[in-house]
Amino acid sequence: MSQTHAATREAGQDLTVRLARMRMSSLGAVAMLIVQFILGMVYNLYGTAPTSAKSIGLFSSPDLALHVVLGILLFLAAVGQLVQAIGARHRLSIWLSAIGLLSILGAGFAGLGFTGSGAAGASLGMSLAFAVALACYVVLVFAPAPPASARSSTTPTTLCSSPCRPVWARVA
Numbered sequence: 001m002s003q004t005h006a007a008t009r010e011a012g013q014d015l016t017v018r019l020a021r022m023r024m025s026s027l028g029a030v031a032m033l034i035v036q037f038i039l040g041m042v043y044n045l046y047g048t049a050p051t052s053a054k055s056i057g058l059f060s061s062p063d064l065a066l067h068v069v070l071g072i073l074l075f076l077a078a079v080g081q082l083v084q085a086i087g088a089r090h091r092l093s094i095w096l097s098a099i100g101l102l103s104i105l106g107a108g109f110a111g112l113g114f115t116g117s118g119a120a121g122a123s124l125g126m127s128l129a130f131a132v133a134l135a136c137y138v139v140l141v142f143a144p145a146p147p148a149s150a151r152s153s154t155t156p157t158t159l160c161s162s163p164c165r166p167v168w169a170r171v172a
Helices: 003-046 062-088 091-117 120-142 167-171
Strands: none
Touching (some): 003 062, 003 120
């Protein structure tokens, strides 16, 4: 095996490892987004809604406080995901990570607007931004495939055990 071929194979396996890490962090972001949604719904059903005359504090209830803290953690996770995607130089992952980050930021700013005024549009903005972010991270769990040179039978590339094969291995 030539030195160039060995270096290319090693770089491909490194990319495969990076993509597998991105899949796992995307799965973590999906889980965090689902918990964030549940906390928001709990507050929506049982919390005190702000009005145009009376705003609410971000830490006025335990549910809302957890929602805010998890939102901050989601922002940090989204930044980390984008950094990983840039490091892997995987175009689809970079775009989806950037859109997911912008969606989380949009949801956060809509949430700030909602707590200040109780506007239905801000609540809708939060839920739409959540849906976009969730879609981005779900696609990132399943979509990134390493280049053909990096695919080998000894390299783990899926989230499941050995009987489960990735989509590109079933086609090829």
